[in-house]
Amino acid sequence: MAVVAAAADTTDPVLPTVAETIREAITSGEFAPNQRLVEAELSQQFGASRAGVRNALVQLATEGLVERIQNRGARVRAVSLDEAIEITEVRMALEGLCAAKAAKRVTEDDRRDMRDIGARMQEAVATGDVLGYSDLNRQLHARILAVSGQSTACTVLERLRGQNVRHQFRLAMHPGRPAVSLPQHLAVVEALCAGDAEAAEAAMRAHLRSVIEALPEVEKSRPRRAEVL
Amino acid sequence: MAVVAAAADTTDPVLPTVAETIREAITSGEFAPNQRLVEAELSQQFGASRAGVRNALVQLATEGLVERIQNRGARVRAVSLDEAIEITEVRMALEGLCAAKAAKRVTEDDRRDMRDIGARMQEAVATGDVLGYSDLNRQLHARILAVSGQSTACTVLERLRGQNVRHQFRLAMHPGRPAVSLPQHLAVVEALCAGDAEAAEAAMRAHLRSVIEALPEVEKSRPRRAEVL
DNA sequence: GGGAACAATATTGTCGCCAATATGGGGGAG
C-alpha cells in the first residue's frame, strides 16, 4: 500500500505539461508582452520536444495568451487598454451571473471562508500589504465562481483572467485602489452570505464597473516605455 | 497592379485550415458526438499531414469541441443538457450585454438589415420553413454581436455556439418553437432599432430565458438512442 | 466454464531531418 502510494506519488502529481509551464511563465510576467517565443529555445529550456512546445503554442494561441503568425513564429500577446475594458465588461456580465447563482448555493463553510477572506483583506489594506490584498482579491473571485457551480462561465472567466492579469496587476498597484475596492468586495461578501442573489449580482457588477472606470486612469498615470518591441 | 491582384487572389482566399475543416465537419453534424477522431484517418481524408491534424485537434480541444485523452486519442465531445443550459445562461449574460451595446451603436443600415431579417423570419414561420428560420435566427444573433463591437464577447459566444449547435438545432426542430421565439426576436429587433439599450438587453435576456426553459422539454420528447458509443 | 495472464494490433507521442519562408545585412548602382 505504502509502496503503491509512493509509486503513485511519483507519477500522479501530473508533471506540468509544456502548455501549463509556458502559461505560468507568461502570466507570472517572466515572459514579457511581445516577447518572441522561439520553438527551439523553449524546447531546450523546458527539456521538451519541439513538437511538444509547438502544440503548447497552438493551445495558448487559441486561449488568447500568445499570437501566432504564419511562418513568423509566436510571441506573447499584448492586450490593449480597450481589450482590457472589453474583458472587464464580460467579467461584469459573467461574474454578476455567478454571484447570483452563488448566493443561492452558499453553504455555512463558504460563508465562513468568504468572511475570513474579507477580514484578511481589511487587514491587508490597513497594513498596506498590496501584494497580499491582490492575492486575496484573486482568491475571493475564484471562490465565488467555485460556489456558483457554473463551470462554463468559470472556464471562460479563468481564460480571460489569464489575458488580463497584467492590467489587473497594474490596477492593484495603483495608489489608493485597494481602499476603493475593499468596501465593494465586502458588500459582495455580505450579499452572498445573506443569500440575496439580486444584491450579490448588483454588488459584483458595481465592483467591476468601478474597475472599468479605473482602468483608463491607471493607464494614464503609467510611465510608458517604447510600445513596440 | 492587376497582376498583383491576380497573384493575391490565388493565395488570399485563405484555403481552409485543417482545424476549420474539422470544425465544420463537427458543427454540421457530419461527425457525430463521441465519434473517434483518429489522426491517421483524418490526415488522409483531408490530405493533410498528421502533424497538421494533430495541431488542429489540440486547438479544437481547447475550443471545447473535441475531447483528448492521453494516449487514447480524440473524440467529438458530447455536451450534456446541463452543459447546454449553462452555455445558454452565459449567452443570456453576454448577449444581453451585446444587445445593450448594440442599441447605442446601431446605424440606419443595421436597422434596415435587422428589420429585413425579422420580416423574413415572420415569412419563414408562416410558410413552415423551419430550416430557413433556424438560419435567420443565427444571422440575427450574429448581426447583433457584430453591431455591438464587443469583440471579446463575440469570440466567446462564437466558441460556445459551436459547442451548443446540436442542442440549438434540436430546439429549432421542436414543433411550435419558432412560433414562440419569433415575437421574442421581433421585440429584440424593435428595441434595438429604437436605440433603447435597457429594453434591448431585457428583450434578449427574456428570449434566452425562454430558451433555457424550453431546453429540458425538447430533451424529454426526444427519441434517444444508445447514449454511449 | 470462467477468469486471468499474455500476445497481437492499433494508435498516439516523439524525434530527426529537410524544404519553405521571412528577416537582416552587405554590396553595387545611381
Added chain:
DNA sequence: CTCCCCCATATTGGCGACAATATTGTTCCC
C-alpha cells in the same frame, strides 16, 4: 550619400520513421 536588390541566416512547416502506450483477442490454468 542614399536607395534598392540580392544573398546569408534564422526559424518555422512538414514528412517519415520509431518508440511508448492502450485495446483487443486468445490461450491456458483453475
